[in-house]
Amino acid sequence: MPTNLNILEEAKKFTITVASAALLAIALNFFLIPANVFASGFTGLAQIIATLIPVLSTGIGLLLLNIPVAILGWKKVGKSFTFYSFINVAATTFFLEVIPVQTISNDIILNSVFGGVIAGIGAGFVLKYGASSGGVDILALIMAKHSDRPLGVYFFMMNAVIVMASGLLFGMEKALYTLLTLYVTSRIIDAIHTRHVKLTAMIVTKKADELQKVFYERVVRGVTRIPAKGGYTKEDKEIVMIVVTRYELYQLQQIIHEVDPTAFTNIVQTTGIFGLFRKD
Template sequence: MVWLQTKKLTIVLLGAILNAIAMNLFLIPANVYASGFTGIAQLLSKIMAEYSPIHLSTGILLLLLNIPVTVLGWLKVGRSFTLYSFISVFLSSFFLEVIPVKEVSHDILLNAVFGGVIAAVGVGFTLKWGASTGGLDIIAMILSRMKDKPVGIYIFTLNSIIIITAGFLYGWEKALYTLVALYTSTRVIDAIHTKNEKLTAMIITKKSDELKNAIHAKLVRGITTIPAKGAFTNETKELMMIVITRYELFDLERIIKEVDPNAFTNIVETTGIFGFFRRE
């Protein structure tokens, strides 16, 4: 179990480094804005530097913005997910301060594309290993549970505010290049992780009782079991069906590998659910 946590922390560390590289070498020098709280911190840092005597760096602002969100996430989303997310934010803020802001290319389009791709690789693998880059993901999840609307709506709304604000203050050309960066990063994250908020796992196993107990100990999700029989071996098994959020996929994968490494699991993207699905 220790090696698993070490590997997870390593992924979070690499994700934070990639995010800082994308910001300080590509997006910030080109005045192209990132998505989520990183983009807000970047925008606020520039506004404060130009319109007030107080100047705070993007890294410091990112950390400050995430402190109240971490408290909310700890209470409303889940302690493990929130803890690793805050570690990711802290490391990102640290590397944003350590890595110097330097222009690699004078081409704004190259900066937007490469900045978006590099940041997305870090975010995608961080999500895949059961954490997030903080801020927006946690806020969107809390609002989604309160209003029973998809997380994507809130993410899109906040990113739209960033783009519109950047357009009004610094010209619509910068806003359009910000759109390029956001589109690029979204596509890469979808390829690495998954674009759907909910997933259906179908698990064929001989150890259904042990697996059910292990899943219920970690996840508060209903499980439907269906008798199954191998067509070639004629072995009697059980098919377990469970609907989860994409943030629970990491935990489910680890549970299955620990309890029954020989289980066959099919993960299907779920586009809609009718009926009860626990959100709190």
């Protein structure tokens, strides 16, 4: 049965997911859409579709694009991650429809930068709490499961399509401003969450068996266990080492807090891995 703490945690996660959607909608309707500058991922793709098919709004296009991806994500990525990601998409669609598109500034640089900053804040916080803004994030995770290429390759390829489309529709100058927005958004996400797609957690604990069991059940990653001894207490412990994606970091933190709140965890960047990492 869910505890009051779990209910409170889920309520906080839901609130942040919806609030981040509101920020993305504000970034689009106040800055990016009036300036004909595109956001990253499926949001940018929805803007392109809305430009080519004016009867279809950006919000509805975003929702339609994410429905098949959400079904795939539910089966192949994880139910909690996909559920909250789709909640974020649905809330973004709602806010895009109810918040009117209006021009705050005619300066395209200001629109590109402020739109990127606000969108980055929204995306960064939803990532920090174990979800995403859907679309590209889920697709990249699915593709990375069947390839040893890093997730960043897929993000680059998908966003390259957005930039090229921007150039074809509005000219190369708008494509450069779209690049500026993508850069600002990524830097803000880096500052709030993490720039590294893969991370290594080294957990010093006396409950290695329990942690390993829950990791296998809920994160589906292998672990390496290393004998250790407390420098001050001289107690026998173990270091449980596990490599995760940045999308799994929040879930990892929750598991450690539930199983062994006294564990010491060191999270370090992983610039590359060799060997099997994919989920089966």
